[in-house]
Amino acid sequence: NAGVTQTPKFQVLKTGQSMTLQCAQDMNHEYMSWYRQDPGMGLRLIHYSVGAGITDQGEVPNGYNVSRSTTEDFPLRLLSAAPSQTSVYFCASSYRQGSYTFGSGTRLTVV
Amino acid sequence: GEDVEQSLFLSVREGDSSVINCTYTDSSSTYLYWYKQEPGAGLQLLTYIFSNMDMKQDQRLTVLLNKKDKHLSLRIADTQTGDSAIYFCAETIGHGSSNTGKLIFGQGTTLQVKP
Numbered sequence: 001n002a003g004v005t006q007t008p009k010f011q012v013l014k015t016g017q018s019m020t021l022q023c024a025q026d027m028n029h030e031y032m033s034w035y036r037q038d039p040g041m042g043l044r045l046i047h048y049s050v051g052a053g054i055t056d057q058g059e060v061p062n063g064y065n066v067s068r069s070t071t072e073d074f075p076l077r078l079l080s081a082a083p084s085q086t087s088v089y090f091c092a093s094s095y096r097q098g099s100y101t102f103g104s105g106t107r108l109t110v111v
Numbered sequence: 112g113e114d115v116e117q118s119l120f121l122s123v124r125e126g127d128s129s130v131i132n133c134t135y136t137d138s139s140s141t142y143l144y145w146y147k148q149e150p151g152a153g154l155q156l157l158t159y160i161f162s163n164m165d166m167k168q169d170q171r172l173t174v175l176l177n178k179k180d181k182h183l184s185l186r187i188a189d190t191q192t193g194d195s196a197i198y199f200c201a202e203t204i205g206h207g208s209s210n211t212g213k214l215i216f217g218q219g220t221t222l223q224v225k226p
Contacts, residue, residue, distance in 0.1 A: 031212040040119070042199060042218040043154075050212040058213065090153065092214070099144065100201075100214055102154040 002026050006091050006103035013081040013110045021076040021106050023091030029101075031094045032074040033058070034066065036087040037105075043090065049074055050096075081110045117200055117217035124225050129187040131220045133200030136181065143176060145185045146199040148219070154199065157185070187222075195224045 007022045025032065033048040035058075045058030047066040055066050063085060065077040074093075078085060086109050094100040114136045123129045135143070141162055146154040160167045160174045160183070167174045173186040187194055197219040204213040 033212070033214060035216075040218060042115075042117075043201075043216040045213060045215065048212050056212075092154075094212075094214075096212075099142070099156050099159055101156075102146075104153045 004091055004093055004101050004103035006089075006106050008106060009104065010107050011109070013078070013108065015081060015083060015110060017081050019078055019081065021078075021089055021091075021108075023074045023076065023103060024072050025074075025093040025101070026072065027093065027101065028071060029093035029098075030071070030096050031100075032068065033092045033100070034064070034074070034076045035090045035092065036060065036085075037090060038087050046076065046089075078108075083110045086110045115200055115202055115215050115217035117198075117220045119218060120221050120223070122223040122225065123190050125190060125192055127190055129185075129190045129194070129222055129224075131185045131187075131198050131200075131222065133183040133185075133217055134181055135183065135200070135202045135215075137202055137204050137215075138178075138181065139204070142203045143174075143183050144199075144201040144203075144214075145172075145174065146201060146216075148197045148199065150196075157198075190222075190224050192224045192226060195222055197221050 004025045034046040035043040044060045049055045049068040089106045091103040092100040116134045144159040145157040171188045175184045199219045200217040
């Protein structure tokens with residue numbers, strides 16, 4: 001099925017561990033973004049990309065890295081996990097002038 | 112700066128109309144969106160409105176846009192218990208060739224529908 005695929009769906013990390021959240025879309029969308037969702041705070045933008053090779057910081061980029069080597073993939077890397085990064089992470093993609101399609105989310109717990 | 116504000120909670124009775132309000136700050140927004148999130152699920156696009164429109168109707172949903180006041184509302188007619196969810200307002204930042212690719216969300220409004 002076409003859409004945005006996020007893996008894994010659930011993850012538990014220990015403080016200080018690193019990991020990569022995967023995001024892939026098969027709709028040839030130019031734009032891709034990562035958000036985190038915390039109770040009462042809506043979705044906050046972490047990083048976004050307007051095309052392969054181009055990334056930029058959102059509202060809450062600290063502690064996260066991204067790269068966009070292909071149109072399809074936009075992985076999010078946690079360099080050294082902290083309890084404050086416990087959250088639900090959503091990836092989204094869109095055409096330049098279109099609505100955003102969201103993945104089903106990754107629920108991350110850092111202990 | 113870029114900011115989207117929503118009230119946090121709305122409670123209505125089944126069959127009544129619900130009105131969820133949103134204010135935004137970026138006057139260059141091209142599209143404004145309403146997303147719905149049910150418990151434990153991702154975000155589902157409900158509807159959107161282009162910035163040169165005042166109103167858009169889609170079955171039970173009516174979106175009103177007041178560009179002067181930077182105010183957006185979502186009206187759900189004949190609200191049902193299945194409409195209970197969190198509703199997010201969102202705006203794109205930038206216009207046309209200066210579209211930044213950023214989509215900024217409000218905090219979300221929890222809609223509770225009582226039988």
